[in-house]
Amino acid sequence: MNKYTLEKIASIGVATRGNVQQAVKLSREVLSEPFSPYERYKVLKQTAELMIEKQEELAQIICEEVGKPITESRGEVARAAMTLEISAEEAKRISGHAVPVEAAPGSERRKAFTIRVPVGVVAAITPFNVPLNLVCHKVGPALAAGNSVVLKPAEVTPLCALKLAELFNEAGLPSGRLNVLTGNGPEIGQWLIDEEDISMFSFTGSPRVGRWLRERAGTRKVALELGNNSATIIHHDADLDTAAEQVALKSFNNAGQVCISVQRVYVHESVKESFLDKLRIKTEALKVGDPSDDKTHVGPMIHPDQLKRVEEWVNEAVSQGAEVVTGNTKQGTVFMPTVLTNVKRFMKVCKDEIFGPVVSILSYEGEDDVINEVNDSAYGLQAGLFTNDLSFAMKAAEKIEVGGLIINDTSGYRVDHMPYGGVKGSGNGKEGPKYAIEEMTNERIIVMNL
Ligand SMILES: NC(=O)c1ccc[n+]([C@@H]2O[C@H](COP(=O)([O-])OP(=O)(O)OC[C@H]3O[C@@H](n4cnc5c(N)ncnc54)[C@H](O)[C@@H]3O)[C@@H](O)[C@H]2O)c1
Numbered sequence: 028m029n030k031y032t033l034e035k036i037a038s039i040g041v042a043t044r045g046n047v048q049q050a051v052k053l054s055r056e057v058l059s060e061p062f063s064p065y066e067r068y069k070v071l072k073q074t075a076e077l078m079i080e081k082q083e084e085l086a087q088i089i090c091e092e093v094g095k096p097i098t099e100s101r102g103e104v105a106r107a108a109m110t111l112e113i114s115a116e117e118a119k120r121i122s123g124h125a126v127p128v129e130a131a132p133g134s135e136r137r138k139a140f141t142i143r144v145p146v147g148v149v150a151a152i153t154p155f156n157v158p159l160n161l162v163c164h165k166v167g168p169a170l171a172a173g174n175s176v177v178l179k180p181a182e183v184t185p186l187c188a189l190k191l192a193e194l195f196n197e198a199g200l201p202s203g204r205l206n207v208l209t210g211n212g213p214e215i216g217q218w219l220i221d222e223e224d225i226s227m228f229s230f231t232g233s234p235r236v237g238r239w240l241r242e243r244a245g246t247r248k249v250a251l252e253l254g255n256n257s258a259t260i261i262h263h264d265a266d267l268d269t270a271a272e273q274v275a276l277k278s279f280n281n282a283g284q285v286c287i288s289v290q291r292v293y294v295h296e297s298v299k300e301s302f303l304d305k306l307r308i309k310t311e312a313l314k315v316g317d318p319s320d321d322k323t324h325v326g327p328m329i330h331p332d333q334l335k336r337v338e339e340w341v342n343e344a345v346s347q348g349a350e351v352v353t354g355n356t357k358q359g360t361v362f363m364p365t366v367l368t369n370v371k372r373f374m375k376v377c378k379d380e381i382f383g384p385v386v387s388i389l390s391y392e393g394e395d396d397v398i399n400e401v402n403d404s405a406y407g408l409q410a411g412l413f414t415n416d417l418s419f420a421m422k423a424a425e426k427i428e429v430g431g432l433i434i435n436d437t438s439g440y441r442v443d444h445m446p447y448g449g450v451k452g453s454g455n456g457k458e459g460p461k462y463a464i465e466e467m468t469n470e471r472i473i474v475m476n477l
């Protein structure tokens with residue numbers, strides 16, 4: 028469906044159990060066919076080039092099937108191409124290392140080294156919100172490492188994955204290396220779990236589903252990129268204009284449906300009123316509405332049910348004492364960017380992942396207090412800290428329990444070659460092609476008794 032107009036834009040097949048079995052069988056069989064690192068490099072690089080050639084077509088697909096503003100959708104295509112380019116380069120750099128076993132008494136005449144071998148068949152399951160780049164963050168490294176992939180994109184945003192498979196095919200990817208299954212998550216998920224030829228599950232999505240997979244995968248590798256209720260700290264020495272601008276951008280891009288979207292903002296008491304006023308002005312200046320308009324910043328949510336949930340969470344918070352600075356209204360499938368204050372930690376809008384265009388403003392005084400408040404979360408993906416106080420920045424770097432801390436920017440910062448992944452309820456994997464390849468290969472030691 029077009030997520031803004033709710034008009035039908037495509038009909039997609041629903042995979043059967045037989046399709047799942049066939050996809051895994053093809054994925055398994057193709058592993059016996061040679062696919063050298065340089066061949067992988069060429070296919071990945073060519074697919075990236077094709078993506079850029081077709082950037083507008085792909086951006087339109089993202090805009091329609093996610094409801095993501097077209098300008099942001101174009102940006103996703105550019106990032107996805109970059110992800111594949113990085114994967115292509117990493118395909119040429121996969122290696123093990125020497126191991127000095129001879130240092131052990133009695134092993135003086137032995138030599139050892141490790142090699143990295145592909146895990147085999149990778150089942151990649153991806154979320155709705157970034158349907159091209161997050162698919163590339165699984166498929167790119169998996170292929171670069173010599174694996175084959177069975178890909179299950181989100182039911183509500185399958186078109187990008189299908190288009191990507193077409194581009195890989197055009198770029199010469201051997202048949203069977205990438206197989207796309209569209210349809211119902213729980214059903215296909217169970218059928219994938221039942222396929223013993225799958226060596227690894229690479230999942231990005233909600234903690235609920237991530238736990239479901241992990242509990243059933245047995246001894247197979249499971250890489251989890253899960254949810255977050257991202258915090259950003261605005262210290263008393265922060266550049267408030269920059270901080271307000273970045274918080275507005277990264278609280279509401281993709282309608283807040285981003286795992287590192289700014290959800291909790293902790294502002295030092297001494298600058299709270301000034302920051303709040305600047306944030307309100309920046310938020311109310313955002314253009315909201317039709318995502319196909321080049322000027323739109325905030326489009327619709329992925330489904331009316333999700334809009335209803337967000338509205339319920341906000342209204343519950345208000346009933347518990349939260350105050351609306353701006354927003355908490357809706358226009359069709361769009362929930363207006365909303366800023367709340369007087370928010371308490373027990374409120375859903377604070378302690379859970381809202382995954383919508385809502386940001387809660389809280390205040391603090393002491394450095395240790397705010398670090399403790401940021402850490403008072405089931406999640407730990409990324410956090411932001413606006414300050415020029417290096418000792419506070421380094422204290423936060425050492426004490427804030429996240430996968431990434433972004434100094435003088437928000438939690439929403441990411442470039443595609445950096446290590447990316449969370450702790451606690453945010454998962455256990457690390458993406459970024461170099462790091463995903465390490466997870467998608469097994470290290471084998473070779474010892475030679477000379
Ligand atoms: N950490 C990250 O990098 C990252 C990135 C994007 C989104 N996310 C998280 O993803 C969530 C939003 O995405 P979503 O709504 O698509 O998540 P979701 O968990 O509902 O769905 C994710 C994928 O899992 C599939 N799925 C659903 N039930 C399944 C099952 N029982 N077995 C196997 N697959 C199943 C879905 O079809 C979809 O393809 C948020 O929690 C967000 O924080 C995390």
Ligand SMILES: O=C[C@H](O)CS(=O)(=O)O
Pocket residue numbers: 156157160161284285286287439440441
């Ligand atoms: O939704 C979470 C994504 O990982 C954020 S990004 O699109 O990769 O920056």
